[in-house]
Structures are given as structure tokens and as C-alpha cells.
Amino acid sequence: MQEPLDVLIAKLASIGRLLPEYETAIRQLPIRVSQLDRGDDAVMEGQIMGHCCVVIEGLLQRHKHMQDGSRQILSFHPAGDIPDLQSLHLRKVDYTLSATTPTTIATIRHSDMQAMLRKHPGLTDLFWRDTLVDAAKFLTWMMLIGQASAEARMAHLFCEMFMRLKSVGTIDSFEFPFKVTQSDLADALGMSIVHANRTLQELRSAGLLIFASGQAEILDWPRLSELGQFDPAYLHLADE
Amino acid sequence: MQEPLDVLIAKLASIGRLLPEYETAIRQLPIRVSQLDRGDDAVMEGQIMGHCCVVIEGLLQRHKHMQDGSRQILSFHPAGDIPDLQSLHLRKVDYTLSATTPTTIATIRHSDMQAMLRKHPGLTDLFWRDTLVDAAKFLTWMMLIGQASAEARMAHLFCEMFMRLKSVGTIDSFEFPFKVTQSDLADALGMSIVHANRTLQELRSAGLLIFASGQAEILDWPRLSELGQFDPAYLHLADE
DNA sequence: CGTTCTTTTGACTTCAATCAATGAGAGTGG
DNA sequence: CCACTCTCATTGATTGAAGTCAAAAGAACG
Known part of the structure; x- marks a missing residue:
């Protein structure tokens, strides 16, 4: 059976050990699914977030703007990614997430996420790990762009x-x-x-x-x- | 009284709310203090880490090398930083940490760190937040270097x-x-x-x-x- | 089909890399 | 205390990679 959060399960399994009980907990998260057209923003710089989103299908891009209007795309986020998981602890985001193509996202309230993580410390580690892998990608890209x-x-x-x-x-x-x-x-x-x-x-x-x-x-x-x-x-x- | 981990306390307080009990827990962490000369490596790319380090005094730099030998410095870490906190969940590091100037570091075993975090979930959030702030810096630097x-x-x-x-x-x-x-x-x-x-x-x-x-x-x-x-x-x- | 967005091409320019040499300062040892 | 060696900072000359400008050619879309 195809459920929206299957892609998230697959993503988490790709970066660490995902216990069956974690999988169950994730599937029980209340989500709100929404649809974005190319160019629509899922998250805008400066927003104070009370939820985060999972890419179900399509492609999001994270970007920042300079004063002169030039744009740096910082990352692409295909299905399975939680591009704004950081907002759980850094509620004011300092980047914008936009749809690069028509995209389906599921939003999860921080409170629901936090309740789940409190119950499953091992999942906390896995989500933490996910944000760290993200950071590792940024490091690699810094080196590439620089050198x-x-x-x-x-x-x-x-x-x-x-x-x-x-x-x-x-x-x-x-x-x-x-x-x-x-x-x-x-x-x-x-x-x-x-x-x-x-x-x-x-x-x-x-x-x-x-x-x-x-x-x-x-x-x-x-x-x-x-x-x-x-x-x-x-x-x-x-x-x- | 001046203790080695005072700088870490100050750093954590600068990015979030540090409860007195957390402070106590941190001060009780077993540490091993060591001294680096300019050029010495604290952590080398590819290493599997069992501990992480706090900069007590001096300056560390994180860098990566390209095949042609060119080097990108990814971040500087003055006193108070835990530049390799990521290694707690990404044990194989993909960067090198070197002393930019003679530097004192304190190393903390992952097991000790994890025991402390299990006991204080609020501290987990604070340390997680620290790694997220680090990632936010990388994003900003990516934009700068790119644009x-x-x-x-x-x-x-x-x-x-x-x-x-x-x-x-x-x-x-x-x-x-x-x-x-x-x-x-x-x-x-x-x-x-x-x-x-x-x-x-x-x-x-x-x-x-x-x-x-x-x-x-x-x-x-x-x-x-x-x-x-x-x-x-x-x-x-x-x-x- | 016209409008808009994206890709492609050519001509020109410029920012920054490279090359090469010189200075300046710190540390070492005879 | 003076060569000697380092590393680091500075300068000028030259080169080259990539930006900008401008325009045309395709694609995509209502």
C-alpha cells in the first residue's frame, strides 16, 4: 500500500537503522498534504515555523538571496527529504524553500514531532543524524563552489x-x-x-x-x- | 574560578537557554586536555571517532582537500566550539580539523556525552541546536562564496x-x-x-x-x- | 499562433588566477 | 651578532576563465 510517508521511511532507512516501532510511530504522525506549483514557496526566509514539511513527490529547492537580487540555490530536495527539519530547533528560518517543479508536501506540526521524539529517543538520534548529513552535504558543496x-x-x-x-x-x-x-x-x-x-x-x-x-x-x-x-x-x- | 569547560558553558548559553542542572552535568564530564601546535591535526578526514573535542583556547580550522591539493577552509572554531560534535552520529568524519594557532582542546568520550544526553533530553536539544547553527553558517557561507x-x-x-x-x-x-x-x-x-x-x-x-x-x-x-x-x-x- | 520562458550562440570585457620576484620578519645556529 | 633559512606579505605583469551583453532560435502554453 502506498502511503504519503513511505518516502520518508525510505529516506530514513537509507541513512540509518530504522526500527519497526519507529516506522509505526512515523506513520501515525498527523499530516496535512498540500500541492505546490513551480515557483510556490513552502517556507519563506524570516518565517517563524510551527511545523516542518516532508517532500512526498517532486522537487524543492532551498535558496537565499543577496541584496542585489542574485540567488544561491543551496540544496535540492527530492521526495523523502525534510528540508526544514532544522526549524524544530531554529524556529526562525533563514532560507526559502520553493517548488522547482509541481510538488506534493506533507506538513507535520512541531508539537506532534516533538511528542514522537520524546517517546522514541532513538528516533531523535536518527532525525538528528539526518540534519547532520544535510550539513555534511553543505560542507562538500562549499568546497566545490570554492575550489x-x-x-x-x-x-x-x-x-x-x-x-x-x-x-x-x-x-x-x-x-x-x-x-x-x-x-x-x-x-x-x-x-x-x-x-x-x-x-x-x-x-x-x-x-x-x-x-x-x-x-x-x-x-x-x-x-x-x-x-x-x-x-x-x-x-x-x-x-x- | 576558571575551569576548562567554562568556555563551552558560555558558548551554549549564547545559543540557547542553559539550565543550572545542565551546567552541572557538563562540568562533571570527564575530559582529557591536550595541546596542539599550529598545523597539528585534532581530527583527520576518514577517522572513525569515539570522542569529540571542545576548543578551550586558540583556534581550530575545519578543511577539506581536493585531489589537486587545493584546500577549502570550511570554518574557524574559536574557544567554546565543539567542531566535531557531528561525529556523535556521523562517526566517520569527512573533514580535517587543524590548529591554526597553538590551541588547547578538551576531548570528551562519546559514551560519556551520550550518557549525559540520555539523562537530560533538554541538553540533547541544545547540542542538536548547536549543530544546526553550525549548518546555518555553512549555508550563509555557501551563498557568499557562490555569489x-x-x-x-x-x-x-x-x-x-x-x-x-x-x-x-x-x-x-x-x-x-x-x-x-x-x-x-x-x-x-x-x-x-x-x-x-x-x-x-x-x-x-x-x-x-x-x-x-x-x-x-x-x-x-x-x-x-x-x-x-x-x-x-x-x-x-x-x-x- | 502569439506570448513567454528557456536554451543557445557570438562578441566582448573583466575579475581574479597565475607567474615571478622582492621585502619583511622571526627563529636558528655557528 | 651576523649569515641563513623559513614563512608570510607584497607588488607588477600577464593570462585565462567566466561574466556580461545582445540577439536568435526553440519549446512550452494557453
Whole structure:
């Protein structure tokens, strides 16, 4: 049977040991499901949160703006992620979460979440771990944005998305949907749209990756992950 | 009376509500104090940790290396920080912690930490919050490295260090020690040494900031924080 | 089909990296 | 106390990667 929070269960299982009783507790959480169109905000910078959200289907992006209007996309969140779990302890959020594609989310009240965590300290550890894995991704991205070439950054992003989608069972082949525009990629990787476009062309002509109209296909995983210096250790997946 | 973990108490108090009983519990933690010279590693990438460390005095830096040897400094950790608290749940670390200046650290066994947290769930929340504040800093830095000019990044770094040192009571004036080299600054901000040098010169000639031989002096806080687009909200300090 | 958004291309510019050398200062040892 | 060696800071010259500008060509959508 397909339930909304199945994706969350899969995600948590991918990063740690999920006991059956935890699974039961999670399934009993009261949720409110809602639908977002591309561009809609799930969470806005400065908001004081009383709930957090789980991505059920689609893709959210976390971003921040500079004064001059330029935008840095900080992370992408496919199904299973709880992108604003931090708000449980940092109630005033300092980023915006927007739908990159039409997206379904489930919101969970902090009070319900906290009641569950009080009852299951082991789940607290698992959720804590989830926020830490998130932070580990930020560290890796900081290094990439600071030090890596445009090609390496682009390659790395696709490697990471592939690995994350695979680890939660959303995909099982090297061809997968990744519904972002080149402008999104540019803002995520800290480069101009024009440069993102040319970088994608280079990867394509090198026979490593094809990305067109929201569909990615990794043609040569060994060389792509080599180029992107991709070592999945930072994702801290359970099965390694 | 001056005890090693006083700095940790001050740090925790700066980010949340620290009950007297928590303070007592922390003071009872068994610690092992050790001394590092500049360049010594406290934690090395790939290590499986059984303990974590508190900076008692001095400065640690977290960094990661690319294959070509280039280094990205991801964060600086002055007295009071627990830079590897994550290792409690992500035992294999994916970064290196090195002393930027001669530094004293106290190590705490995970088992002791966990015993304390089991006894005081409220402390768990506070430590969790600490790791979340860390992550919020990474987000802000990602945006800066990705989008901001060299001058803005440099300005922001000094604003942040000033604010953090002030919030834990280490300093109380605009002149403070920050024992890093220009090469460290360059690696932290994702720029070349030469460019870091020139950026510092620009800030100096603009009358905003003087940095020489490990000593920083902020000459014009309003203009420096304006230039660095520094909004301390992301530090999630308790008193705001 | 016209409108809008996204991708692609070419020309030009600029910021910042690299290269190369020099200074300045701290510490060491003869 | 003076060479000697380090590391760190500074400067100038040159190069190159990536940004900006501008426009055209596709796609997507009502």
C-alpha cells in the first residue's frame, strides 16, 4: 500500500537503522498534504515555523538571496527529504524553500514531532543524524563552489542527485528526471546561465552526461564521478 | 574560578537557554586536555571517532582537500566550539580539523556525552541546536562564496568572527586577535593568496578594517557589515 | 499562433588566477 | 651578532576563465 510517508521511511532507512516501532510511530504522525506549483514557496526566509514539511513527490529547492537580487540555490530536495527539519530547533528560518517543479508536501506540526521524539529517543538520534548529513552535504558543496572547476561542479551535482535518488529507491537507472532549468543549475553552482549552458555542452560532447528538458542521463558514470571528484562518503548512506 | 569547560558553558548559553542542572552535568564530564601546535591535526578526514573535542583556547580550522591539493577552509572554531560534535552520529568524519594557532582542546568520550544526553533530553536539544547553527553558517557561507564579491566575503568573515567572539565573551572591543595568515583567509574565501592580500588592502584603504600579524581591528562596523551584507540572524544567537 | 520562458550562440570585457620576484620578519645556529 | 633559512606579505605583469551583453532560435502554453 502506498502511503504519503513511505518516502520518508525510505529516506530514513537509507541513512540509518530504522526500527519497526519507529516506522509505526512515523506513520501515525498527523499530516496535512498540500500541492505546490513551480515557483510556490513552502517556507519563506524570516518565517517563524510551527511545523516542518516532508517532500512526498517532486522537487524543492532551498535558496537565499543577496541584496542585489542574485540567488544561491543551496540544496535540492527530492521526495523523502525534510528540508526544514532544522526549524524544530531554529524556529526562525533563514532560507526559502520553493517548488522547482509541481510538488506534493506533507506538513507535520512541531508539537506532534516533538511528542514522537520524546517517546522514541532513538528516533531523535536518527532525525538528528539526518540534519547532520544535510550539513555534511553543505560542507562538500562549499568546497566545490570554492575550489572546483565549473565542469567538476556540474558533474558532481549530477552524481549526487543520482546517488541520492537511487539510495531511496526513486530511480534505478542512469536515466532519471531532474526537473530543473539551466538557470537553476547556474544558481546552484555559482556560475552564470551562459556558462552553465556551455559546461553542459562540454559534458555532453565528452560523452559523460546528457541533460535536456528536465531529464538527465549519465552516460559514463566512472568518468563523470572521476571528473566531479565524487566520493559518496559525505552522504553517509547506511549501506556502506 | 576558571575551569576548562567554562568556555563551552558560555558558548551554549549564547545559543540557547542553559539550565543550572545542565551546567552541572557538563562540568562533571570527564575530559582529557591536550595541546596542539599550529598545523597539528585534532581530527583527520576518514577517522572513525569515539570522542569529540571542545576548543578551550586558540583556534581550530575545519578543511577539506581536493585531489589537486587545493584546500577549502570550511570554518574557524574559536574557544567554546565543539567542531566535531557531528561525529556523535556521523562517526566517520569527512573533514580535517587543524590548529591554526597553538590551541588547547578538551576531548570528551562519546559514551560519556551520550550518557549525559540520555539523562537530560533538554541538553540533547541544545547540542542538536548547536549543530544546526553550525549548518546555518555553512549555508550563509555557501551563498557568499557562490555569489558575493571578494571584498564582501572578506568583510563578512571579519564581521562573523567579531560577532561570534563577542557573543561568548572572549572579546569586548573592535580590536581582537584572529591568528590566521592571509593564505588561510584565501583558502577560506575561495580566492588566491594574492587576491586576498589585495582585498585586505582595499578594506584598509577604505578605512573599514585593519588586519596585520594575526590582529584584526574593525574601524567602521556600520560600513563593514553593510559591505559584507552581514545580518547576524543566521548565527541564531539567543539574545535576539 | 502569439506570448513567454528557456536554451543557445557570438562578441566582448573583466575579475581574479597565475607567474615571478622582492621585502619583511622571526627563529636558528655557528 | 651576523649569515641563513623559513614563512608570510607584497607588488607588477600577464593570462585565462567566466561574466556580461545582445540577439536568435526553440519549446512550452494557453
